[in-house]
Amino acid sequence: MITVVTALILNPSKDKFLIVKRKKSESIHSSLWAFPGGIVEKNENILDALKREIMEELGLKLVSSKKIAETKGDVKEQITVWFDCKVANYDFKLNKKELSNGGFFSEKQMKNMKLWPATKEFFEKYVFNKTNPNSKA
DSSP states (O other), X not given: OEEEEEEEEBOXXXXXXXXXXXXXXXXXXXXXXXXXXXXXXTTOOHHHHHHHHHXXXXXXXXXXXEEEEEEEOSSTTEEXXXXXXXXXXXXXXXXXXXXXXXXXXXXXXXXTSOBXXXXXXXXXXXXXXXXXXXXXX
C-alpha cells in the first residue's frame, strides 16, 4: 500500500488555500492542481514525510499539523492522509523540477480549476460542504 501525505495550508487571513500544479509528465493526473504533498518513503513516518514534502516543494518549514482525514488515493493501492498545516511563513518558493505553478486560491477560484480527482473529492466533502463540522471554509 502506498501512503501519500497532503498539506492544506491556509493564508494568514484564512480565506485562500495554497495549491500547486504538477509539471506535465507521463504520470497520472499531471498538469492538474492539487495540495502540496507526496509519497511517504520506505522507513519514513508520516509526519517526517509531510515536513519533507513541504520543504522540498515549497521551501516552507512546517510548524504544526493536524490530521483531517484519510481517504483512498487516485490510484490503486494508495491512501491519502490529509493534514491542516501551519507554516513558519507564507513566502513559498516553488520547486521548478516538480511544479509548474502555485499560489493561494479562494474556494470560488478553485471550483473553476482542473483539480486532481482526489483533491476535488476531498474539497467537496470536507471544505466546500458548509454543513460538515470539519469544514474549514
